Structure formats: structure tokens, C-alpha cells
Amino acid sequence: MQLDDLNAIAEKQNSSRKKIILRTCMSAGCMSSQADVIKKNLEAEVKTQGLEADVEVRRVGCMGFCGQGPLVGVDGLSAKEKLFEFVKPENAAAIISSLKGGDCDVQVGNPDHPFFAKQMKIVRANGGVVDPERIEDYIAIGGYTALHQALTELPPPQVVEEVTKSGLRGRGGAGFPTGLKWGTVAKSPGAKKYIVCNGDEGDPGAFMDRSVLESDPHLVLEGMAIAAYAVGADQGYLYVRAEYPLAISRLQIAIKQAKQLGLLGAGVFETPFNFNVDIRIGAGAFVCGEETALMASVEGKRGTPRPRPPFPAESGLWGCPTLINNVETFANISAIIKRGGAWYASIGTEKSKGTKVFALTGKIKNNGLIEVPMGIPLRQIVMEMGGGAPDGRQVKSVQTGGPSGGCIPADYLDTPVDYESLTKLGSIMGSGGMVVMDDSTNMVEIAKFYMEFCMEESCGKCIPCRAGTVQMLNLLEKITQRKATARDLAKLEELCDLVKNTSLCGLGQTAPNPVISTLKFFRAEYETLLQPDPFGPHANGTTNPIELVTK
Amino acid sequence: MNPSVSKPQKKRIQAVLAHASGDKRFRILEVHMKKHQFRQDALIEILHKAQELFGYLEDDLLLYVSVKLKLPPSRVYGVATFYHLFQLKPQGEHTCVVCKGTACYVKGADKILSAITDLYKISPGETTKDNKISLLAARCIGACGIAPAVVYDGQVAAKQTPETTLERIKNWI
Numbered sequence: 258m259q260l261d262d263l264n265a266i267a268e269k270q271n272s273s274r275k276k277i278i279l280r281t282c283m284s285a286g287c288m289s290s291q292a293d294v295i296k297k298n299l300e301a302e303v304k305t306q307g308l309e310a311d312v313e314v315r316r317v318g319c320m321g322f323c324g325q326g327p328l329v330g331v332d333g334l335s336a337k338e339k340l341f342e343f344v345k346p347e348n349a350a351a352i353i354s355s356l357k358g359g360d361c362d363v364q365v366g367n368p369d370h371p372f373f374a375k376q377m378k379i380v381r382a383n384g385g386v387v388d389p390e391r392i393e394d395y396i397a398i399g400g401y402t403a404l405h406q407a408l409t410e411l412p413p414p415q416v417v418e419e420v421t422k423s424g425l426r427g428r429g430g431a432g433f434p435t436g437l438k439w440g441t442v443a444k445s446p447g448a449k450k451y452i453v454c455n456g457d458e459g460d461p462g463a464f465m466d467r468s469v470l471e472s473d474p475h476l477v478l479e480g481m482a483i484a485a486y487a488v489g490a491d492q493g494y495l496y497v498r499a500e501y502p503l504a505i506s507r508l509q510i511a512i513k514q515a516k517q518l519g520l521l522g523a524g525v526f527e528t529p530f531n532f533n534v535d536i537r538i539g540a541g542a543f544v545c546g547e548e549t550a551l552m553a554s555v556e557g558k559r560g561t562p563r564p565r566p567p568f569p570a571e572s573g574l575w576g577c578p579t580l581i582n583n584v585e586t587f588a589n590i591s592a593i594i595k596r597g598g599a600w601y602a603s604i605g606t607e608k609s610k611g612t613k614v615f616a617l618t619g620k621i622k623n624n625g626l627i628e629v630p631m632g633i634p635l636r637q638i639v640m641e642m643g644g645g646a647p648d649g650r651q652v653k654s655v656q657t658g659g660p661s662g663g664c665i666p667a668d669y670l671d672t673p674v675d676y677e678s679l680t681k682l683g684s685i686m687g688s689g690g691m692v693v694m695d696d697s698t699n700m701v702e703i704a705k706f707y708m709e710f711c712m713e714e715s716c717g718k719c720i721p722c723r724a725g726t727v728q729m730l731n732l733l734e735k736i737t738q739r740k741a742t743a744r745d746l747a748k749l750e751e752l753c754d755l756v757k758n759t760s761l762c763g764l765g766q767t768a769p770n771p772v773i774s775t776l777k778f779f780r781a782e783y784e785t786l787l788q789p790d791p792f793g794p795h796a797n798g799t800t801n802p803i804e805l806v807t808k
Numbered sequence: 809m810n811p812s813v814s815k816p817q818k819k820r821i822q823a824v825l826a827h828a829s830g831d832k833r834f835r836i837l838e839v840h841m842k843k844h845q846f847r848q849d850a851l852i853e854i855l856h857k858a859q860e861l862f863g864y865l866e867d868d869l870l871l872y873v874s875v876k877l878k879l880p881p882s883r884v885y886g887v888a889t890f891y892h893l894f895q896l897k898p899q900g901e902h903t904c905v906v907c908k909g910t911a912c913y914v915k916g917a918d919k920i921l922s923a924i925t926d927l928y929k930i931s932p933g934e935t936t937k938d939n940k941i942s943l944l945a946a947r948c949i950g951a952c953g954i955a956p957a958v959v960y961d962g963q964v965a966a967k968q969t970p971e972t973t974l975e976r977i978k979n980w981i
Contacts, residue, residue, distance in 0.1 A: 286953045289964035323953025326966075461909035461948035499856065499893050500949050540852055540891030543947060557851035558883075559890040618911035618952040625953050656910065690952075692910045706913055710947070716890075 258519035258526055260405055263396060266518075270397035275313040277356060279303075280330040280385060284319035284471050285464075285503050287327035291346055295327055298349035306353050318472020320385030321376075324624025325366065330385065331356070340366035371641040372623045377604070379612050380588040381628045384472035389507050392514040395475040401520050403591035407483045408528045411594075416487035417443055420590065422598030424610030429455055429546070429583035430658065430687040431763075432609075432676040438580065441570040442488040445578035450490035452481050453574065453581040455551055456497040456504070459543035460659035461710065463690030465614040466584040468626055470497065470504035473588070474511035478534060480587030482521065483594060485532045488580050493534040494555050499541060508536055543660075543714035547762045548581045550716065561718045562762035583688065585614060605631030609675035609686075619656075619692035622647045629674070636670040639693055646695040653696045654778070658687025660707045660714075661767030663774025664700065683774040685767070700779040701786065704772045705733040711768035722765030725756035729772065736783060742790035746783060750776065821875055824868045833861040834872065841876055848877050851887055855894055864895040892947075900935040900942035902980045904973070905959040909948030912956035916969070920956060921945065923970035924977065940981055 281287075281296040299314045320328050325342040332338050334356060341352060342364045351361035368374075378384075387394040395401070407416050421436025442450060454477060458466040470477060481493045497505050512534055515521040523531045537555050544550045545560040552574050554560040573579025589611060593601045602610050609631040615638065618624050622644030629638060639645065639655055646652045654664040663684035665672065672678050676686050694703065712726035732749040735741040753769035760766045776783060813821070828834035840857045844850035854873060859865055865888050874884040888894045906912075906921050924943055925931055932945035951957040954966035960976055 285949075285964060286951055286966070289951060289954060289957065289966045323951075326954065458950065459947065461913075462911045462952055463948070464950035464952050467950040498950075500946065538853060538856060540856065541893035541947070542891050554852065555849070557847075557849040557887070559886050616952055618955060619914045624955075659910065690910065692914060692952075694914055698914060703914075706910070714947070 260402075260409075260526075263401060263405065266393055267397045267399070270393045275333075276311040277308075277313070277331065277333040279312065279314045279352075280317040280320075280332065281314060282318070282320050282326060282328040282330075282385060283316045284323075284468060285501070286319070286323040288503065290327045292327045294346040295329065295344055295349065298346050299329070299353065302349045302353040306350075306357075308353065308356065312353070312356065316388050316390065317386060318384045318389045319381075319468040319626060321381065321468075321626040322366065322372065322623070323626065325364075328366075328385075337368050340368060342366045370623075371637075372625070372627065372643075375633075375637060375642050376628050377612050377630045378628050379592050379601075380469060380476075380585055380614055381472070381626065382592075383476060384468060384626075387473060389472055389474055390510050392475060392511065392518060392520075395473070399595070400475055400591075401479055403594040404479050404482050404486075404520070405526050407486055407594050408526050408530055413443060413487045413489065416483060416594070419598040420487070420593060423589075423593045423601035424598075424605075424608075425586065425589055425593065425601065426609065426676065427583060428585035428589070428613065428688070430460075430661065430685060432686060435582065435586055438570060438582070439484065439487055441568075442490075442578050442580040445571050447578050449492075449575075449577045450488055451574045451577055451579040452485045452488070452490045452493035453548075453551065453555065453569075453579055454481055454493065454495045454584060454587055455546065455548070455581055456495060456501075456584045457539050457546045457551060458498060458501075458584075458688060459546045459714075460661075460688050460690050462618055462656070462659055462692045463616045463688050465616050465626060465689045467501050467504055469584055469588050469614070470501065471507055474504075474508045475515065476588050476591060477584055478508075478511060478515055478521065480590035481534060482525065482532050483590050484580055484582065484587065486530055488578075490580065491531045491533065493532060494537050494574075495534055496537045496539060496545070496551055496555060498539045500539075505536060505538060512536070542716070543710070544716045544762070544764050547764060550762065551581065552579065559716075561716045562764075564761060585689070606673065606675045608677055613674070613686070613689060615689045615691045617643050617691050617693070620646050620650065620652075620695040620698070621693040631675045632673045634670070635665065635672050635674055638674065638691070639670060643693065646693065650695040650697060652693055653698055654694050654700070656684075656692040656694065656703070656771075657690065658685035658767075658770070659690045660710050661685060661763065661770055662687045662690075663770050664694070664703065664778065665774075666778040683770070683777055685770070700775045700782050701733065701737055704775045705730065705737060707771040708733055708768070711764065715764065715768075719759075719761035719765060721756045721759040722761065722768065725752055725760075725765070726768055728752055729756070729769065733772070736786050739786050739788060741786065742788055744790055744792075746787060821871060824872050825875065827868070828872055837861055837873075838876065846877055848879055851877060851879065851884065852891070855884075855888055859894060864898050866896070898935075898939075900939050902940060902961055902977075903942045903944060903959075904977060905944045905946045905949070906932070906973075907949045907951065907955070907957045907959070908945045909950075909952060909955070911952035912948075915955045917956040920958065920968060920970050920973050923974055927974060928977075941977060 329341040355361040417439045425435040426432040550560040550562040569579040614628045708730045717723045874881040935942040958968045
């Protein structure tokens with residue numbers, strides 16, 4: 258495989274393109290509403306109406322607007338794309354005949370809606386455009402040219418330099434500068450190095466990585482290959498949750514196709530660069546999103562974290578230098594190589610560059626995936642793109658960062674969305690889950706929900722997390738059952754501080770965050786549930802419990 | 809075989825291997841292990857396959873895997889019990905997985921779950937006495953755009969309510 262061969266595939270693909278393309282979303286969300294039957298019916302209908310020469314029905318990945326699914330997009334009919342929403346299998350005939358002119362009674366979406374208009378797509382640019390199970394589709398839109406460019410034009414240090422210049426930060430949540438991480442792994446001595454892609458998207462309420470893996474698996478593989486070349490690795494592992502069977506099967510197909518074309522494996526693009534990727538399937542453990550726990554799981558062990566340092570960049574998988582990045586981080590790489598680090602750095606704020614994909618869900622009118630430039634005010638996302646809360650209710654708060662994050666109250670909706678601003682509010686950027694809550698939501702219940710999650714998911718290795726989460730949950734339960742006093746609340750706050758500061762890994766260190774942030778902004782909701790304290794300072798005018806008993 | 813293995817253990821391992829030779833599923837599992845070159849780091853993949861073949865991971869099956877991969881049984885058992893997706897008990901004929909992710913939770917997944925537990929008297933992780941239905945709760949299946957989601961026998965269903973869920977389950981019985 259050389260550049261000419263790649264271009265030949267692209268050309269062949271583009272020349273065989275039919276006039277009208279019906280893009281049927283076949284991502285997990287739409288698949289749950291019979292998207293596969295819709296596609297089959299559309300194909301059959303194209304045949305019966307004799308439009309085979311002009312119309313192609315294409316399987317595509319996620320188009321983002323999952324709440325309105327199943328979606329079918331139409332290209333080539335008019336200047337703007339047409340988007341059918343809430344499509345049912347029996348609508349196929351009407352949709353196909355509408356291509357010949359005329360209308361059908363299927364709901365048509367508005368492409369100028371702020372939900373689409375305010376997006377800026379880099380990671381999700383091909384989502385809903387290419388067929389994720391055909392590598393030719395990806396090549397036709399310039400896929401794998403970034404890898405070729407890196408291998409033939411840029412020496413490895415320059416690739417690292419370009420990523421550093423882009424200002425890209427880890428999209429898994431912590432926001433560590435990606436270029437710095439790559440540089441450390443590149444400089445670490447060792448003949449064997451590994452690349453790991455963290456696709457263990459355990460954060461409840463987030464599905465960005467699932468969508469990227471399902472819609473555009475080659476983008477992630479290309480990013481991993483460029484990373485491997487930059488740091489000198491020849492083996493990669495893609496760790497995916499077992500809860501995402503569709504993503505796993507599409508990745509398996511993608512890896513097989515890339516190997517067949519010589520874009521992965523030995524001698525990529527006929528250079529001395531070798532790179533193999535294996536998929537590792539998780540088995541349902543939230544803690545495996547933590548990098549050291551994930552590495553243990555890749556090695557086939559219990560996914561328990563270990564203290565850092567040594568950081569994986571120095572001693573990771575089987576003691577070798579290992580580069581671990583999130584799915585979305587890798588998905589940004591090919592654009593950075595193609596268009597340059599400086600271009601990427603021109604998007605976003607001073608310290609947070611580029612775009613971020615968010616999963617906008619919860620009590621909001623427009624559910625789905627959005628990709629926006631960093632620094633966009635939260636209000637624009639929630640009120641304009643999301644359309645605010647449904648049923649005439651008010652938005653009360655926005656939860657970001659999942660069980661490690663916090664709740665941002667509606668008063669702070671003008672906060673720009675970047676790493677620093679969210680941290681200042683006691684929340685985090687996180688992997689990109691954004692759950693909107695309306696005024697019917699009880700914040701103490703939400704805090705309890707997350708605490709229960711952390712308690713169940715605690716791996717049990719360190720005591721503060723294992724025992725602390727249980728005690729904090731007990732206290733929260735006591736509060737919601739209206740059996741707690743001010744002293745219990747004080748104890749809860751003390752425990753939050755202890756668990757946060759003494760736990761071994763990120764899970765425990767951030768587990769108290771939902772409680773801390775709801776206490777910060779919605780303290781009154783906790784206090785109305787409290788009972789008078791029989792041994793408190795105001796009971797019977799005494800503060801000493803022994804005195805109280807003897808009285 | 810490891811010389812430190814005690815006599816009764818040795819006997820049990822031999823019994824497991826003898827039993828395995830007569831079961832086709834073990835042969836499929838062995839082919840799968842061969843594909844992974846009997847690598848110990850592929851343990852999780854192999855346990856996934858074993859569960860797919862047998863429905864759940866019983867002790868003898870774990871012992872078989874440990875012998876074949878030359879791993880201590882404690883390590884195999886430790887991994888099997890650590891991860892939520894591995895089932896050590898037999899499952900019911902049908903499984904109903906209610907997603908309890910944040911998006912599903914704020915949209916009423918807890919009501920769906922309590923509707924099932926109230927009617928069938930099973931909590932998440934349990935199976936009805938007639939072995940018909942296993943109820944499970946998932947942490948997040950990543951279908952937040954269509955919340956609340958329920959997975960019936962591997963099929964994801966969108967925007968469920970307690971009524972639609974009970975209706976689906978009723979059809980199973």
C-alpha cells in the first residue's frame with residue numbers, strides 16, 4: 258500500500274457515488290428502534306420503485322440527534338441535507354417516493370436548528386457520513402492520509418511537537434496535556450512500548466466514545482497508529498466496555514480491513530513501521546477507566562489501581578513504557594496532523610484548545626451528542642442547543658463529570674465550558690457527560706445515587722474508598738429518611754474531606770464530589786430534611802450530653 | 809501439573825478434565841484459547857467466551873480454565889468475581905437489564921425497576937423461582953439519548969415506562 262493505491266481507492270469510491278444518498282443511522286440508539294429494518298425496507302423500496310441507478314442506501318454511524326431517532330438523512334436532493342426524524346419501518350415507501358418530488362408525512366428536521374448550527378465537528382466530522390463497516394468510505398474522505406503524512410514527512414519528534422503545539426489535553430477528564438504525555442513516553446528508555454486506547458466509558462450518562470467507536474472506528478485506529486509511530490511503539494490495545502457490543506464488532510471489522518490493506522500490521526505504507534492493535538473487552542468495572550486499573554485488566558487481572566508514580570509513561574503494561582489516551586483524544590490526532598497544531602490551537606480558549614464532544618441528556622428537549630468549541634457558555638449548550646427543560650419546567654442544574662463531577666446550578670449557566678472554569682465551580686470537565694436536571698429533581702437523591710454508584714464500584718483495595726463510601730451512603734440515606742441531625746451532616750462533610758484526600762485512585766478521590774458540590778449550591782435541600790438534635794447545643798439549653806441525661 | 813497440588817485437588821482436576829472431554833462446548837472453548845495462544849493475559853476474553861457458551865461460570869469451568877491457562881485457580885476465581893458481567897449462578901430463561909445510568913435514572917428508571925421487583929419479588933441480580941426471568945441492573949449502557957432504556961434478551965428498547973416493561977415481561981411467561 259502506497260499513497261497512489263490509497264488515492265485509487267478513494268477515487269474509485271467517489272466515482273461510484275450515486276446521485277442521492279440515504280444515510281440511515283445504525284448506531285446503538287437508533288438500532289434499538291429497528292434501524293436495521295428501516296434500512297432493509299428502504300433498500301427494497303428503492304428496487305421496487307426502480308431508483309437503483311440514482312439512489313444508494315448507506316449504513317452510517319451516529320448523527321447525534323439521538324432523542325429524535327431513528328434518523329434518515331438525504332444528500333444530493335437539494336442544496337441542504339434533509340433529515341427525517343422518528344422514522345418507522347413502514348415509512349420507507351413514502352420516503353422513497355418523496356425523492357421523486359412531493360412530500361411525505363414523516364417529520365423532517367431543521368438543519369439550521371441551533372442543535373446543529375452551533376456545532377463544530379472535528380472528532381465527529383465523519384459520524385453519520387461514512388459507513389463504519391467499510392474502510393473505503395473512510396479512505397474516500399481522506400482517511401489514513403494523516404498517517405501517511407506522518408510516516409513519510411515527519412520524524413517522530415516532530416509529530417510530538419505538532420501535538421504539543423495543538424494544545425490538545427486529555428479528553429478522558431483529567432485534561433493532562435497530550436503532547437507532554439507523548440513526549441515522556443517517547444523519551445522513556447525501552448525497546449518495547451505500548452499504546453492503550455481507553456474506551457472504558459463507565460461514566461453513567463456519557464456515550465461519546467461509544468458513538469465515535471461505532472461511527473468512525475478508523476479515525477481512532479489512525480490516531481493510535483500515529484501515536485505509536487511518534488513514541489516508538491509497535492503494539493496497541495483498544496480497551497472497550499463489554500456493554501458496547503456494536504462498537505466491538507465494528508472495531509473488529511475495522512482492524513481486519515486495515516490489516517488487509519496494509520494500513521496496520523507489518524510495514525505500514527511500505528515503511529519500517531509496524532503496528533498491531535488488539536481489542537481487549539472489559540467486563541463491567543467502572544474502576545477500569547482509571548489508567549493503572551485498566552492496565553491490570555488488559556493484563557487479564559482484577560482491575561485494581563496501583564499507586565503512581567511510576568506513571569504508565571515510564572512503567573506501564575508489563576513494566577514497559579505505555580501511552581494511555583482516551584478514545585476522543587486519539588480521534589483528534591488525524592485532524593491535527595493534517596491541518597497543523599497551530600490550526601487546532603486557534604480553536605477554543607487560552608488553556609483549553611479545540612472542541613469537546615458532550616452527551617447532552619436528562620431533562621432536556623433535544624437529547625443527543627454535540628461537539629462544540631471549548632469556551633462556549635453553558636447557557637448556549639443547555640438553552641439554545643438543548644432547548645431547555647421540557648414540559649414547561651425550569652432547568653435547575655447541569656451535572657458534568659458523572660460520579661467524579663458536580664452539579665452546576667442554573668445561576669452559573671453563563672460559565673464558559675473549559676477545564677479551569679468547571680473545576681473552579683467544583684465540577685470537572687469529565688469525559689463529556691452532561692445531564693440536565695429540572696426543578697422536579699431532588700439534589701440529595703442525586704448525591705445519594707452517585708454515592709451508591711461509587712460504593713458499588715469501589716474496588717476495595719484502599720480503605721478510605723471501600724469503607725468511606727459505605728459510611729457516606731449510610732449518612733445520605735439517613736438524611737433522605739429524615740432521621741439525620743446537623744451532626745450527621747457535619748460528619749458527612751468530614752468524611753468527604755477524608756475520602757477525597759486519602760484515597761488511592763481517582764475513583765475514591767472524586768467520589769465525594771457530587772456531595773460536596775450539591776452541599777455547596779443546594780445546602781438548603783439537605784437542611785430541610787434534618788431533624789432537631791436531642792444532644793445538640795440548643796436542646797434543653799445544654800451542650801453536654803452527660804448533663805442532659807442526668808437531668 | 810504443578811507438584812504442589814494436593815491429592816484431592818488433583819482428583820478434582822482430573823474429574824473436570826474427564827468431564828470436559830465429553831462436552832462439545834469445552835472443545836469450542838479450547839479452540840478459542842488456542843486462538844489466544846493460551847496467553848494468561850487473555851483470561852478475561854476467555855471467561856467471556858466461556859460464559860457465552862455455558863451461560864454462567866460454575867466452579868468446575870473456572871478450574872478447567874485455570875488448568876488450561878496454567879493459572880492458579882485463585883486468580884481465575886478472583887477475576888471472575890471481580891467483574892460485574894461474569895455470572896457465577898445460572899441465569900433465567902430470559903434476562904431483563906434495566907439501565908440505571910444517570911440519564912435513565914432522572915427519567916424514571918428507578919420506577920421501572922421497582923415495578924418489576926414489586927410484581928415478581930426479585931431484586932436486581934436475582935432470578936424468579938420458576939427460572940423464567942433474571943433481573944439485572946446495568947450501570948450505563950450508553951444509550952442515554954433514548955433514556956430510559958431496558959435491554960430485553962440482548963435487544964435494547966428505547967424510552968420505556970413501567971407499563972411497557974411489565975407488558976414485555978408478561979409476554980415471556
